[in-house]
């Protein structure tokens with residue numbers, strides 16, 4: 001089932017996707033047609049939600065590599081002529097797709113593990129976290145997010161409320 005989000009004020013289709021890609025950044029967007037603000041559910045403010053720990057776990061990436069190796073192995077098996085009944089001119093196609101897909105998985109898994117182990121991934125997340133803090137430290141931004149139903153930690157909202165109560 002695909003997810004569709006339409007603009008609450010003009011009805012323009014804003015988003016449509018099957019599997020949400022998780023992104024880090026400001027979820028506050030503007031409708032291109034009428035300028036109304038909306039929350040893009042794919043985006044996450046790291047300073048509000050915290051750095052996702054599961055991104056730093058190694059086993060899922062090892063799993064990815066194992067799957068990749070199995071797919072490569074399968075591709076090689078198919079190359080060695082176990083595809084009876086397939087026209088000769090396309091016999092290379094499926095094993096090639098298998099090989100490429102398997103190699104992409106293996107390399108992707110290895111790069112992720114290297115990035116976690118070397119601390120590069122943490123650096124990247126820390127940088128995104130800092131940017132997120134800066135955005136949320138702007139009281140009008142934090143309050144806008146809050147009023148639109150996005151969960152903003154009280155520390156970012158407190159300032160605004162206190163200012164209003166100041167004598």
Ligand SMILES: [Zn+2]
Pocket residue numbers: 007008009010011012031032033034035036
């Ligand atoms: Zn609109």
